Amino acid sequence: MMRVEEIETLPRAGLESIQLKRLQALVHRVYDKVAPYRAKMDEAGVRPGDIRSLADLRRLPFTTKDDLRDNYPFGLFTVPMDDVVRVHASSGTTGKPTVVGYTAADISMWADVMARALAMAGVTRGDMVHNAYGYGLFTGGLGAHYGIERLGATVIPVSGGNTKRQITIMRDFGSTVLLATPSYALNLADAMADVGVLPEELKLRVGIHGAEPWSENMREEVERKLGIRAVDIYGLSEVIGPGVAMECLETDHGMHILEDHFLPEIVDPETFEPLPPGEPGELVFTTLTKEAFPLIRYRTKDLSRLIAEPCPCGRTLIRMEKVTGRTDDMLIIRGVNVFPSQVEHVLMGIEGVEPHYQIEVNREGNLDTMSVLVEVSERIFSDEVRQLEALTRRIQAEIKDLLGVTCAVRLVEPRTIKRSEGKAQRVIDNRRI
Amino acid sequence: MRVEQIAVFLENKSGRLAEITRVLAGHNINIRALSVADTADFGILRLIVDKVDEAKRVLRANGFTVGKTNVIAVEVPDKVGGLATVLKTAEEAGLNVEYMYAFVNRSGENAVLIFRFDDMDKAIDALLQAGFTILSGAQVCAL
Numbered sequence: 010m011m012r013v014e015e016i017e018t019l020p021r022a023g024l025e026s027i028q029l030k031r032l033q034a035l036v037h038r039v040y041d042k043v044a045p046y047r048a049k050m051d052e053a054g055v056r057p058g059d060i061r062s063l064a065d066l067r068r069l070p071f072t073t074k075d076d077l078r079d080n081y082p083f084g085l086f087t088v089p090m091d092d093v094v095r096v097h098a099s100s101g102t103t104g105k106p107t108v109v110g111y112t113a114a115d116i117s118m119w120a121d122v123m124a125r126a127l128a129m130a131g132v133t134r135g136d137m138v139h140n141a142y143g144y145g146l147f148t149g150g151l152g153a154h155y156g157i158e159r160l161g162a163t164v165i166p167v168s169g170g171n172t173k174r175q176i177t178i179m180r181d182f183g184s185t186v187l188l189a190t191p192s193y194a195l196n197l198a199d200a201m202a203d204v205g206v207l208p209e210e211l212k213l214r215v216g217i218h219g220a221e222p223w224s225e226n227m228r229e230e231v232e233r234k235l236g237i238r239a240v241d242i243y244g245l246s247e248v249i250g251p252g253v254a255m256e257c258l259e260t261d262h263g264m265h266i267l268e269d270h271f272l273p274e275i276v277d278p279e280t281f282e283p284l285p286p287g288e289p290g291e292l293v294f295t296t297l298t299k300e301a302f303p304l305i306r307y308r309t310k311d312l313s314r315l316i317a318e319p320c321p322c323g324r325t326l327i328r329m330e331k332v333t334g335r336t337d338d339m340l341i342i343r344g345v346n347v348f349p350s351q352v353e354h355v356l357m358g359i360e361g362v363e364p365h366y367q368i369e370v371n372r373e374g375n376l377d378t379m380s381v382l383v384e385v386s387e388r389i390f391s392d393e394v395r396q397l398e399a400l401t402r403r404i405q406a407e408i409k410d411l412l413g414v415t416c417a418v419r420l421v422e423p424r425t426i427k428r429s430e431g432k433a434q435r436v437i438d439n440r441r442i
Numbered sequence: 443m444r445v446e447q448i449a450v451f452l453e454n455k456s457g458r459l460a461e462i463t464r465v466l467a468g469h470n471i472n473i474r475a476l477s478v479a480d481t482a483d484f485g486i487l488r489l490i491v492d493k494v495d496e497a498k499r500v501l502r503a504n505g506f507t508v509g510k511t512n513v514i515a516v517e518v519p520d521k522v523g524g525l526a527t528v529l530k531t532a533e534e535a536g537l538n539v540e541y542m543y544a545f546v547n548r549s550g551e552n553a554v555l556i557f558r559f560d561d562m563d564k565a566i567d568a569l570l571q572a573g574f575t576i577l578s579g580a581q582v583c584a585l
Binding site: 390391397398421425 | 558
């Protein structure tokens with residue numbers, strides 16, 4: 010049977026008093042234990058004792074991706090490494106990844122929130138859950154995995170790739186729930202059509218899709234091609250991974266934020282002033298219960314909006330709208346975060362390559378492809394095809410090494426890449442999402 | 443002993459070759475020989491012209507990436523086996539051909555073979571020793 014936690018239906022006042030207690034404890038703890046947090050709070054003139062209500066949250070300084078980079082890899086952890094049982098990592102803005110750490114209690118809390126998220130999509134102990142999120146440093150695979158086990162459902166830890174085998178497994182094992190990026194779900198659907206497997210031959214009932222932006226059109230396509238109900242899940246590794254917010258089955262407008270663990274705000278992307286529910290802006294999270302790597306007012310750079318209206322499902326948890334964009338230039342290519350600055354970093358490291366480049370993103374079929382256009386200067390030009398091909402292969406390999414994304418490298422003539430107002434346009438995103 | 447060759451980077455898009463020839467014609471520069479190496483994504487145009495430095499300057503001024511390399515021009519009788527004899531010599535000397543192209547001179551008696559070898563000094567020695575005629579840049583343009 011479907012599980013709804015008591016905490017998810019508390020009157021707002023009850024939930025908010027839990028949030029405040031947790032926030033106060035968190036602020037005291039990071040102030041005592043983490044020098045960079047203490048320095049920022051001292052600079053802002055705020056002491057832990059100043060946080061008397063949730064409205065005082067706005068007095069605390071923001072945490073940004075730059076703070077994570079400056080304290081790479083473990084500088085913002087609040088516990089000794091002996092207590093850290095796992096790390097995950099995602100792309101940083103330059104060569105260094107963003108590292109996050111978990112204590113045993115964090116892993117357990119993550120399993121809880123993920124299990125609750127799954128329950129919102131109607132997943133129960135009786136389900137066979139096909140987990141096609143990548144296992145590894147990426148939080149998607151393992152994060153979902155522990156939640157599925159916590160819920161008591163059966164997990165098939167299939168991870169990404171080997172699409173034909175995935176279809177066989179879904180059919181033979183009787184998978185009822187699919188966890189995958191929306192583009193991979195479509196890829197599976199198309200591959201099924203290619204090998205002649207009909208949706209009716211599968212027991213799939215619901216798909217849980219996230220880790221990359223997707224539109225209502227894509228949702229309809231996934232639902233039609235796989236014959237399932239497709240719901241949206243939100244998470245980011247800095248906050249915990251998947252399980253930060255989840256759509257329930259009663260609405261297709263907005264995801265319930267697991268607010269007893271992750272306190273959301275929307276701020277104006279320019280003034281950083283907090284905005285009331287309903288206003289669009291940058292999503293900011295404070296992790297209320299995380300031990301190893303808590304975050305205070307972490308600016309996600311994701312653009313969204315909070316929805317305070319009650320949900321037909323009965324949960325009182327506030328909802329966030331599907332992320333509509335980014336405040337920075339981060340791209341998500343096949344579920345991997347890519348910053349143009351990382352590509353630049355690779356190019357600058359290659360002797361003679363000028364930093365005149367452009368990233369072109371396209372969606373071919375259901376998969377995103379990235380091409381890097383590099384202007385050919387006289388320093389790298391050769392009259393031998395072999396030399397130029399070796400250069401493109403080297404750039405491709407180094408980008409793959411750093412970003413984990415395979416891209417095409419295309420050499421172009423000088424001044425091909427448009428400069429607008431003296432500044433090159435770095436990204437051409439042709440995807441229709 | 444060596445001939446200066448200009449190489450121009452070409453993106454695979456229409457009109458680029460026409461643009462280069464238009465620029466050269468506009469500066470009264472004569473193309474004596476050319477070849478295009480093409481891949482799926484780009485091409486390299488190699489040119490032997492009468493005014494090398496000027497050609498390089500005007501192409502660069504028109505936004506092209508231009509390189510200058512040395513090649514060897516070998517004159518052989520325009521008859522069956524002409525190229526084969528040169529390649530046999532190169533093979534015996536352990537030389538690799540990076541690329542080559544050819545043209546026939548106006549009288550039609552001789553063919554001129556343009557070579558880029560991996561070891562140019564060794565190639566010149568080997569070809570001279572085997573008795574081949576190696577042309578200078580001026581000779582190529584005067585043909």
